Amino acid sequence: MDFKLSKEQEMIQKAAREFAEKSIRPIAGQIEKEGMIPAEIMQGMADLELFGIAYPEEYGGTGAGYVCYVLAAEQIAQASSSVAGVYSVHYLGTSAIASFGSPEQKAKYLPLAGSGEKISSFAFTEPGTGSDPKQITTVAIRDGDDYVINGVKRFISAAYLEGPIVIFARDSETGHPTALLVDKFCPGYSVSEPWKKIGLHGSKVVDVYLKDVRVPASAVLGPKGQGYQVLQAGISFGKVGMCAGSLGGMQAALDASIKYAKEKSHREGTIAKFPTIQVAIAKMAEKVEASRWLTYRLAWLADNTTDLISFAKMAAMTKAFVAEAGVDVARLAVGVHGSYGLMDDYEVSHIYCDAIISEQTEGVADMQRLITGGSLLR
Ligand SMILES: Cc1cc2nc3c(=O)[nH]c(=O)nc-3n(C[C@H](O)[C@H](O)[C@H](O)COP(=O)(O)OP(=O)(O)OC[C@H]3O[C@@H](n4cnc5c(N)ncnc54)[C@H](O)[C@@H]3O)c2cc1C
Structure with missing residues (x-):
C-alpha cells in the first residue's frame, strides 16, 4: 500500500491548484452572482488538458486517470464549487460514453469532450x-432505421452547453430504459430557463424538452433495453467527481474557519483559544481526512477495477459518506463564524448551500445507503 502521490500526480495537483488560486478564486463570487463560468476559465482548464485527463490517449485524452482527475477536481472545488x-x-456524461460507447461513438464524442470543446450531459x-x-416516461419509438424520442428531462446540468447528452428513454422494442446519445440543440431539442436554486449558481440546471428528436439506431449507448446498467455505471463514475467536489468544499470550509478563528478577537486573544472552537476544527479536520482517503481510493478503483458491480457499491458508500461529511463540515464552519457565517459575503455560507445540494444529487444519500445495506444483507 502506497499513500504517496507519483511525480505525475503531484504535478497535475500543483498545476490545478495554481490555476484555481490564480484564475478561479478571484472571480468565484462573480461566477455565483452572474450564474455563468467565463469562457477563459473553461479554456484554461482545456489548456491544462483537464477535460481529457481520465480518457485514453487514442481518443484524445491524456490517459492520466481518475486519481489525477480527483486531485485536479479537488483543487478546483476549493476555489469554486460551480466550476x-x-x-x-x-x-459523468463522458464516462458513460467511454465505458459503453462503440468505437464509432467514442471516436465521434471523446476527442471533442476531452479537449473541452464540447461539454457532456x-x-x-x-x-x-x-x-x-x-417510472421514466420519456420514450424512444423505433421508426425504420431511427428512433424518435419524446419526453421531458428535469434538472439537467450543463444541458444548455453544446455537446453530447446521454438520454434515458423507454424504447418501443424492449419496453425497458435504453440510453441514447443525442447532440444537444439538434432539431426538437430545447431547454427551459435555469432553475433558481440555493447554491452552485454557476453550474445551472435546466429542463430538457425532447420533441420528435430523431436519432439513428446507432445512437443507442450500451445494450438496448439495459439503460439501467449504463445509468448505474455512469453514475458510479460520476460519483468520483461529486466526492472530489465535496472534498474541495470541505477543505475550503476548514481553511476559512482556521483563518477566521485565528483572526476574530476576543478580549486579549482570539476565539481560537476556546475549546469549543478547537473541537469544531478537529471534527472538521477528521471528516476532511476520512473523506479525502475514501475519495482517492474510489478514484484508484475507477482506474483499476473491471468489476463494475463492486465499484458501484463502493461508489454508493463513498458518495453517501463524503456528501454527508460535506454538510457536517460546512455546518461546523458556519458555527465557527457565528452570524458572519450566515452572510452572503462569507465563503462558508455558500459552501453550506453547495454542500446541501451535493447530498441530494447523483443519488440521494439514503438511496446510496439502500444500495450498500442491500448488498451487505443479501
Ligand atoms: C444541482 C443539481 C444538478 C442535477 N443534475 C442532474 C443531471 O445532470 N442529470 C440528472 O438526470 N439529474 C440531475 N439532477 C436531479 C437529481 O439527481 C435528482 O433530483 C435526484 O436524484 C433526486 O430525485 P428526485 O428529486 O426526483 O427525488 P425522488 O427520487 O422523488 O426522491 C425523493 C425522496 O424519496 C426518497 N426515495 C425515493 N425512492 C425511494 C425508495 N425506493 N426507497 C426509499 N426512499 C426513496 C429519496 O431518498 C428522497 O429522499 C440534478 C439536481 C440538482 C439539484
Missing part, C-alpha cells in the same frame, strides 16, 4: 422521478 460542478457532470431525472428507472 467543479460543471467539470464533474461533464465527466447525462439526463435521467424527469418531473416524476429522479431515483426510479421504472
Whole structure:
C-alpha cells in the first residue's frame, strides 16, 4: 500500500491548484452572482488538458486517470464549487460514453469532450422521478432505421452547453430504459430557463424538452433495453467527481474557519483559544481526512477495477459518506463564524448551500445507503 502521490500526480495537483488560486478564486463570487463560468476559465482548464485527463490517449485524452482527475477536481472545488460542478457532470456524461460507447461513438464524442470543446450531459431525472428507472416516461419509438424520442428531462446540468447528452428513454422494442446519445440543440431539442436554486449558481440546471428528436439506431449507448446498467455505471463514475467536489468544499470550509478563528478577537486573544472552537476544527479536520482517503481510493478503483458491480457499491458508500461529511463540515464552519457565517459575503455560507445540494444529487444519500445495506444483507 502506497499513500504517496507519483511525480505525475503531484504535478497535475500543483498545476490545478495554481490555476484555481490564480484564475478561479478571484472571480468565484462573480461566477455565483452572474450564474455563468467565463469562457477563459473553461479554456484554461482545456489548456491544462483537464477535460481529457481520465480518457485514453487514442481518443484524445491524456490517459492520466481518475486519481489525477480527483486531485485536479479537488483543487478546483476549493476555489469554486460551480466550476467543479460543471467539470464533474461533464465527466459523468463522458464516462458513460467511454465505458459503453462503440468505437464509432467514442471516436465521434471523446476527442471533442476531452479537449473541452464540447461539454457532456447525462439526463435521467424527469418531473416524476429522479431515483426510479421504472417510472421514466420519456420514450424512444423505433421508426425504420431511427428512433424518435419524446419526453421531458428535469434538472439537467450543463444541458444548455453544446455537446453530447446521454438520454434515458423507454424504447418501443424492449419496453425497458435504453440510453441514447443525442447532440444537444439538434432539431426538437430545447431547454427551459435555469432553475433558481440555493447554491452552485454557476453550474445551472435546466429542463430538457425532447420533441420528435430523431436519432439513428446507432445512437443507442450500451445494450438496448439495459439503460439501467449504463445509468448505474455512469453514475458510479460520476460519483468520483461529486466526492472530489465535496472534498474541495470541505477543505475550503476548514481553511476559512482556521483563518477566521485565528483572526476574530476576543478580549486579549482570539476565539481560537476556546475549546469549543478547537473541537469544531478537529471534527472538521477528521471528516476532511476520512473523506479525502475514501475519495482517492474510489478514484484508484475507477482506474483499476473491471468489476463494475463492486465499484458501484463502493461508489454508493463513498458518495453517501463524503456528501454527508460535506454538510457536517460546512455546518461546523458556519458555527465557527457565528452570524458572519450566515452572510452572503462569507465563503462558508455558500459552501453550506453547495454542500446541501451535493447530498441530494447523483443519488440521494439514503438511496446510496439502500444500495450498500442491500448488498451487505443479501
Ligand atoms: C444541482 C443539481 C444538478 C442535477 N443534475 C442532474 C443531471 O445532470 N442529470 C440528472 O438526470 N439529474 C440531475 N439532477 C436531479 C437529481 O439527481 C435528482 O433530483 C435526484 O436524484 C433526486 O430525485 P428526485 O428529486 O426526483 O427525488 P425522488 O427520487 O422523488 O426522491 C425523493 C425522496 O424519496 C426518497 N426515495 C425515493 N425512492 C425511494 C425508495 N425506493 N426507497 C426509499 N426512499 C426513496 C429519496 O431518498 C428522497 O429522499 C440534478 C439536481 C440538482 C439539484
